[in-house]
Each structure stands twice: as C-alpha cells, then as structure tokens.
Amino acid sequence: MSGTIVMPKLGMTMTEGKIVEWYKEVGDPVNQGEAILMISSEKLNQEIEAPIAGVLLNKNGEVEDELKVGATIAVIGEEGKTVLTNDNEAVQPTTAIEKPDNSDYTDVLVNKEEKTMKGDRLFITPLAKKMAKDNNFDMNLIKGTGGNGRITKQDIQRVLANGLDYKSDLPTQPASVDVEVVGEGLPPMRKAIARNMRRSLGQTAQLTLHRKANADNLIDFQKVLRKEIESTELDVKLTLTVLIARATVLALQDLKKMNSLYQDGQLTEFDEVHLGIATSLEDGLVVPVIKDAHQKTIGNLAREIKELTGKARNGEASGDLLSGSTFTITNLGASGIEYFTPILNTPETGILGVGAFQDELILTEKGKVKSVKKIPFSVTFDHQIVDGATAADFLTILTKYIESPYLLVL
Structure with a gap:
C-alpha cells in the first residue's frame, strides 16, 4: 500500500506551489498525519501531512522547486517497495545509483517526457525542465545533483554559469538570452502577485468607471446602528466598510451579470454572492472570502x-x-486615495475600488450652499463580459443603497 502526496490547490488562481522545506528525507519513517514538508502558494505557506503511515519512498522535488497543482510531490509506502512515477513507470527511488566518472549518458533518471540518447530516463524537476527548455539546453548533458540524480534549479544555474557538464557529438542550439520570467527574483508572495496581475491583464479586457455617492445618510445610519449596538452590548464593530460591503452584495443580487465568472470558455452567473475583501499585508495582498455574503x-x-x-x-x-469569490472589494480610503483602477481578481467579472471620503460643497434646491461627504467608487470590469452601460448601472444601484441606507436592512 502506498500513498501519494500531490501539490494541493489552495486558491482559485493557484497554478503551482513551491517547496519551502522538507521535514523528512527518503527512507525516513513517517506517521499518518505527520507533517512531511512545507509548501508556499501564492497566498500563504502550508504544511503538507502524510496521508498514511510508512516510509518516504520518493521525493519529486527539492527546496525552491515549483510544481504544478496536482503534480506528485512525494510517495509514502512500505520500505523497499517499488513506487510509480507520474507516468506510471516503476522505479526504486531509495536505491542510490553512482555514475562512473567516464560516462556521458549512463545516468539512471526519471521523467514522464524526456529520454536520454541511450534509452535511459531522466529525473528533472518541473522548474529545472522549464529553465532548460527556455535556454535550449540538452537535458541529457546536465549532471543532476538532487536526490536520485535529479536535475534541479541549482543545476541549471550552474550550467548557465559554467556550461554543460557533458559533451555530445550532436550539435546543440545556442542558449537564448533575455528570457522573460514574470516575477523572477521576487519573494514568493510578490512573485505570485506579479504572475496573477499579468495573467489578469493578459486574459481580460479591463475598463474602469468612476462615480461618487453622497455618504451623509450612510454616516448617519452608521451612528444610529452603533448606538443600538451599544445599548445591547453586542460584540460588533460596525465600520463603513461593512455597510459598503452590504450595499455591494445587494447591488450584485440586483445585477447578476456583475456577479459572474468567466473561466475555461464558460460564463457563469451566480445567485450566491461570495465576497472577496482585499486585505493588505506587510509584503503583499490576500483576498479572504465571505462565503454566502x-x-x-x-x-x-x-x-x-x-x-x-x-x-x-x-x-x-x-x-x-482565500478562494471561491465571485466579486471583490478593495479599499484604499485609509491611504487618502480617491479614484484608482483596481485590477480584476480573475476569473471574476468585476472588482469595486473604494476611495477616501471627500468634503464637497453643493447647492441645495433652496439655493443654499451645503457641505456634504462624498465617497468615490471605481469599478473595473471585463469588457468581454459586460458593456460600460452595465457597469454604470451597477454603480447607479450601489449609489442607491449608499444614499438610502435603510434599504440595507430590508
């Protein structure tokens, strides 16, 4: 009996994860539920636990390697047993194989696609494979220094600096230069944000509309509710962000085209509103989701x-x-920003930006000048899915709830 550990999908936009630390080595005994390694996704670090008790038979990556979601990270089973790779070919991963000094192509390596010139197979991590392909390297000419002779990111970096490890009679293509890798060199969270933002801008036709709403009634409504809360001693912190979130939810239910996802060629409109709240961190941004808001x-x-x-x-x-949202709110009011152009949290159709309150002078119907507080909104939408008129309707509906706040409790 064996158990396979695969790279989990920790968020809707997660496509790959990075191995941060191994707690076990090949051959080590493990208990069911024991942490085997830590991975880093685009939004957080998470420990991965053993699905069964046994021995760690195989590691399919080293620290800093990135694997696609669903890719095998490790295999646990009985000591000495044969395990299967991703291509269902049997290997003995706990057996160390030494390569003679005079060999060019006698590495015993494993990968589901690449083969050596003598029919052997190739061990290489997904990230190393991508780097090798980007630089047009013959992977058979690279010495792997990872577990079981696996070629790792560090091996590719060594080859970039010093050249290929082995000679070949076959002509090789020159390495390409200036290969663009989104987020390369950035910390894991910033790298993930960079990739998500580039993916969002590349896959959608984004347009942003702006509008202000009179917030005086909303502020008065907040004061009334806060007074009621204090009299009942409820443990509730009623911020204006909460009231704006409630208004947004109602607006999305009134205009479901804005509460939709476009993914894998399919557009889905939702009755349920799962509201993402963009939250800034010291080194990045995450979006916790209020399910069934x-x-x-x-x-x-x-x-x-x-x-x-x-x-x-x-x-x-x-x-x-941190996953499953159908619409997102991002608030820069605390930073004093009025209007901005938030980037879509794909595959969502829309995202609402909230700016800082502004004092404005208006002329009343009686011809008197009055000071009011206005709140600026910026809605970015995918023009592939909805037109400007639809997004404008959304802002109109939202403004209705902001300026008539007692509708929020009906």
Missing part, C-alpha cells in the same frame, strides 16, 4: 470581515478562506 446580516458581515481579515494578516487563513 447575501445570507449575512449586517452584524454577521461585520463579525466575519473582522475575523477573516484578522486571520489573513496573521497568516492563519487556510486555502479555502
């Missing part, structure tokens, strides 16, 4: 927003809390 009262929204954003800032939010 349309079913939450204002008080419940307040509690969940406080709880989930707190977990996100403390690095305690699990993958399921």
Whole structure:
C-alpha cells in the first residue's frame, strides 16, 4: 500500500506551489498525519501531512522547486517497495545509483517526457525542465545533483554559469538570452502577485468607471446602528466598510451579470454572492472570502470581515478562506486615495475600488450652499463580459443603497 502526496490547490488562481522545506528525507519513517514538508502558494505557506503511515519512498522535488497543482510531490509506502512515477513507470527511488566518472549518458533518471540518447530516463524537476527548455539546453548533458540524480534549479544555474557538464557529438542550439520570467527574483508572495496581475491583464479586457455617492445618510445610519449596538452590548464593530460591503452584495443580487465568472470558455452567473475583501499585508495582498455574503446580516458581515481579515494578516487563513469569490472589494480610503483602477481578481467579472471620503460643497434646491461627504467608487470590469452601460448601472444601484441606507436592512 502506498500513498501519494500531490501539490494541493489552495486558491482559485493557484497554478503551482513551491517547496519551502522538507521535514523528512527518503527512507525516513513517517506517521499518518505527520507533517512531511512545507509548501508556499501564492497566498500563504502550508504544511503538507502524510496521508498514511510508512516510509518516504520518493521525493519529486527539492527546496525552491515549483510544481504544478496536482503534480506528485512525494510517495509514502512500505520500505523497499517499488513506487510509480507520474507516468506510471516503476522505479526504486531509495536505491542510490553512482555514475562512473567516464560516462556521458549512463545516468539512471526519471521523467514522464524526456529520454536520454541511450534509452535511459531522466529525473528533472518541473522548474529545472522549464529553465532548460527556455535556454535550449540538452537535458541529457546536465549532471543532476538532487536526490536520485535529479536535475534541479541549482543545476541549471550552474550550467548557465559554467556550461554543460557533458559533451555530445550532436550539435546543440545556442542558449537564448533575455528570457522573460514574470516575477523572477521576487519573494514568493510578490512573485505570485506579479504572475496573477499579468495573467489578469493578459486574459481580460479591463475598463474602469468612476462615480461618487453622497455618504451623509450612510454616516448617519452608521451612528444610529452603533448606538443600538451599544445599548445591547453586542460584540460588533460596525465600520463603513461593512455597510459598503452590504450595499455591494445587494447591488450584485440586483445585477447578476456583475456577479459572474468567466473561466475555461464558460460564463457563469451566480445567485450566491461570495465576497472577496482585499486585505493588505506587510509584503503583499490576500483576498479572504465571505462565503454566502447575501445570507449575512449586517452584524454577521461585520463579525466575519473582522475575523477573516484578522486571520489573513496573521497568516492563519487556510486555502479555502482565500478562494471561491465571485466579486471583490478593495479599499484604499485609509491611504487618502480617491479614484484608482483596481485590477480584476480573475476569473471574476468585476472588482469595486473604494476611495477616501471627500468634503464637497453643493447647492441645495433652496439655493443654499451645503457641505456634504462624498465617497468615490471605481469599478473595473471585463469588457468581454459586460458593456460600460452595465457597469454604470451597477454603480447607479450601489449609489442607491449608499444614499438610502435603510434599504440595507430590508
């Protein structure tokens, strides 16, 4: 009996994860539920546990290697047993194989696609393979220094600096230069953000509309609710962000085209609203998700927003809390920003930017000058899915709820 550990999908946009640390080596005994390694996704670090008890038979990557979601990371089973690679070919991963000094192509390596010139197979991590292909390297001419002779990222970097390890009678193509790798050299979270933002801009036709709403009634409404909360001693922190979130949820239910996802060639409109709340961290940004926000009262929204954003800032939010949103809100009001152009959290159709309150003078119907507070909104939408008129309608509906806030509790 053996158990396979695969790279989990910790978020809707996650496509690969990085191995941060191995807690076990090949041949080490492990218990069911024991942490085997730590991975880093685009949003958080997470320990991966053993699905069964046994011996770690195979490691399919080294520290800093990146594997696609669903790729095999490791195999656990009985000591000495044969395990299967991703291509279902049997190998004995716990057997060390030494390569004679005078050999060119006698490496015993494993990979589901690449073969050596003498019919042997090739061990290479996914990241190393990509780097080798980007630089037009013959992978058979590279000495692997990882477990079982696996070619790793460090081996490719060595070859980039010093040249190929082995000679070949076959002509090789020159290495390409200036290969663009999005986020290369950045910390894991920033690299993931870079990739997500580039992917978002590359896959969608983004346009942003702006509008201000009179916030005076919303501020008065907040004061009334806060007074009621104090009289009942409820543990609720009622911020204006909570009320804007409630207004957004209602607007999305009124205009479901904005509460939709476009993914894998399929457009899905949702009755349910799963609201993402963009939360800034010291070194990046995450989006905890309020699931079924349309079913939450204002008080419940307040509690969940406080709880989930707190977990996100403390690095305690699990993958399921950071995925599954159908629409996102991002608020730069605390930074004094009025209008901005938020980038879509793909595959969502829209994202709402909230700016800082502004004092403005208006002329009343009686001809008197009055000072009011305005709140600026910026909605970015995918023009492939909806037109400007639809996004404008969304802002109109949202403004209705902001300026008539008692509708939020009906």
